[in-house]
Amino acid sequence: MGPQQDRPTANANGGASGAAEATRKEQESKAVVRYMQCQRNHAARTGGHAVDGCREFMASGPEGAAALVCAACECHRSFHRRVVGEASADCDFPAPPTPPAAGDRR
Numbered sequence: 001m002g003p004q005q006d007r008p009t010a011n012a013n014g015g016a017s018g019a020a021e022a023t024r025k026e027q028e029s030k031a032v033v034r035y036m037q038c039q040r041n042h043a044a045r046t047g048g049h050a051v052d053g054c055r056e057f058m059a060s061g062p063e064g065a066a067a068l069v070c071a072a073c074e075c076h077r078s079f080h081r082r083v084v085g086e087a088s089a090d091c092d093f094p095a096p097p098t099p100p101a102a103g104d105r106r
């Protein structure tokens, strides 16, 4: 009797929910984070201001808790000024005693 085959396409205004969240990817994977001058105030107890003069954070160890402690001033890494920059040709980073090209995954 009534074949329902005559449908107008009125459902063309949907399906755009939750698909715009995929725009935020790991864009900071190229940024290099370095920790420069130590800013820990060693004279905070006496009300003064004195830093230890550490110029750049150098990890005490390759990983673990030692990697968060500066080998020069023994302060935690968070005390050092955080600098985020692009990867440059500056190869001043202390290389760990492991052969390079160990984790090159793309």
Ligand SMILES: [Zn+2]
Residues within 6 Å of the ligand: 038, 039, 040, 052, 054, 070, 073, 074, 075, 079
């Ligand atoms: Zn320090």
